[in-house]
Amino acid sequence: MIDTLRPVSLPEGAEITLRLAGPVARARAWSIDFGIRAMAMMSLPPLLQHFGDAGLGVMTILWFAISTLYPVFFEALWNGATPGKRVCHLAVVHADGTPVGWSAALLRNIVRIADTFPVGYAVGFTVMLFDPQFRRLGDLAAGTVVIHRDSLAARATSAPEVPGLASPVALSALEQRAVLDFGERRGTWSHERAAELAETAGPLVGNLHGDAAADRISAIAAFLRGRR
Numbered sequence: 001m002i003d004t005l006r007p008v009s010l011p012e013g014a015e016i017t018l019r020l021a022g023p024v025a026r027a028r029a030w031s032i033d034f035g036i037r038a039m040a041m042m043s044l045p046p047l048l049q050h051f052g053d054a055g056l057g058v059m060t061i062l063w064f065a066i067s068t069l070y071p072v073f074f075e076a077l078w079n080g081a082t083p084g085k086r087v088c089h090l091a092v093v094h095a096d097g098t099p100v101g102w103s104a105a106l107l108r109n110i111v112r113i114a115d116t117f118p119v120g121y122a123v124g125f126t127v128m129l130f131d132p133q134f135r136r137l138g139d140l141a142a143g144t145v146v147i148h149r150d151s152l153a154a155r156a157t158s159a160p161e162v163p164g165l166a167s168p169v170a171l172s173a174l175e176q177r178a179v180l181d182f183g184e185r186r187g188t189w190s191h192e193r194a195a196e197l198a199e200t201a202g203p204l205v206g207n208l209h210g211d212a213a214a215d216r217i218s219a220i221a222a223f224l225r226g227r228r
């Protein structure tokens with residue numbers, strides 16, 4: 001059985017867990033995106049047919065943008081999620097759990113052309129079946145994986161609700177991911193374990209200890225979630 005949970009160790013010594021998305025979940029998200037793009041492309045001819053050759057040229061450019069740049073745009077600007085991925089609670093991230101940027105989003109979608117060969121994403125689907133992290137060729141080239149965004153939050157059962165609080169210090173993307181992961185997973189830990197982990201984040205909790213330190217990290221996580 002393939003383990004869909006991928007632990008990622010952070011430089012600070014903490015660990016986050018990514019739940020990898022398999023072919024079925026990814027195909028569902030792709031189908032939604034395909035439907036959105038198809039409707040957008042089919043709406044163009046009635047709108048541009050009265051503009052002759054100029055309308056045809058504009059339509060060709062827009063078709064290319066919709067079919068090729070649609071996933072790049074959303075993955076780079078929408079936290080790694082196209083509309084289809086967002087509906088299915090999926091996201092593209094780097095292998096270390098950090099958000100993707102323009103370069104990774106562009107590369108993985110350029111290589112998508114190879115994944116579609118010879119028909120129906122046969123190459124990409126085959127590669128995903130044999131890769132333990134369900135990566136297609138585009139993911140292998142860009143160093144990305146597709147994960148379930150809410151998988152860890154769904155397992156949390158008793159994390160207390162706390163109001164959001166801005167971090168007292170600037171956080172890198174990796175540190176933000178660690179804080180968010182703490183907020184999502186706190187309900188799965190004992191009070192002692194949550195406090196122990198929270199107290200390692202000295203710049204964030206200051207002189208707080210125990211549940212007070214854990215509440216501080218949860219509050220910062222709530223603030224970060226509200227910004228996304």
